Amino acid sequence: MRVIAIGCEYTGKTALLEGLMKWGDERGIHHHLDDHFSIPDRQFLKKEEQEEMLKLSPVLKERFQRFQVVYHLRLINHYDHILLGGFHIEEDIYGPLYYYPGRPTPHPPSTYEAEMPSDAILVLLTASPEGIEKRMREAPHDFPIVPAKDVKTVLERFEGAYRASWLQHKIRIDTSDLSPEELLQKFLDASVPHLNTRDLLTRMTGITGLR
Secondary structure (H helix, E strand, O other): OEEEEEOOOOOOHHHHHHHHHHHHHOOOEOOEEEOOOOOOOOOOOOHHHHHHHHOOOHHHHHHHHHHHHHHHHHHHHHOOOEEEEOHHHHHHHHHHHHHOOOOOOOOOHHHHHOOOOOOOEEEEEEOOHHHHHHHHHHOOOOOOOOOHHHHHHHHHHHHHHHHHOOOOEEEEEEOOOOOHHHHHHHHHHHHHHHOOHHHHHHHHHOOOOEO
16 A cells, blocks of 8 residues: 555554554565654754754755655655655645745645656544644643644644545544554555555455565
8 A cells, every 4th residue: 555644643544554564564565654744854863863853944945854755755756666755735835834934835736746656545643623732731842843832723724635636545533532552443444445446455365465
């Protein structure tokens, strides 16, 4: 599967992608996973490296993020099985709000989507504002992005971006009352009508050893 998971911070993107990664590994389906489109990068970096990333100027942040999106556009076309957290839509929302305020992203999401594989699945994860704020209090991130006062606005922007997306395969999941295990199963069930022939056969027969 080629999966792009989007949604406001604390809606469960990382939980879903890590769950899918484990689910695939157990079945011989090895996904390429990139969940590092936020600033600072949450994968592979030490805390001091994350702090240095936060210190970049708005101009350098915008340029770095643009290069990231273009590079991963190549990857989503290369890998049959890839999981991307946030990707181009998150950047279109978070960039002008938090990374380089007042500077629009150079290209709208549709520019990138025109070059994506037709079988890419866009998953919007959402939750109630109250639920997100509760998660913020109970399990705060080391480097939070969305302040509590912005949650409702950011949720609305992701909803609008999801509706406007050119991608044909779309799934919307409300994670307000779901555990990570329930979220994974809900996605697996909802994704069946969106699978290409290869992925559908894999799901039905348990074929292993795919790239």
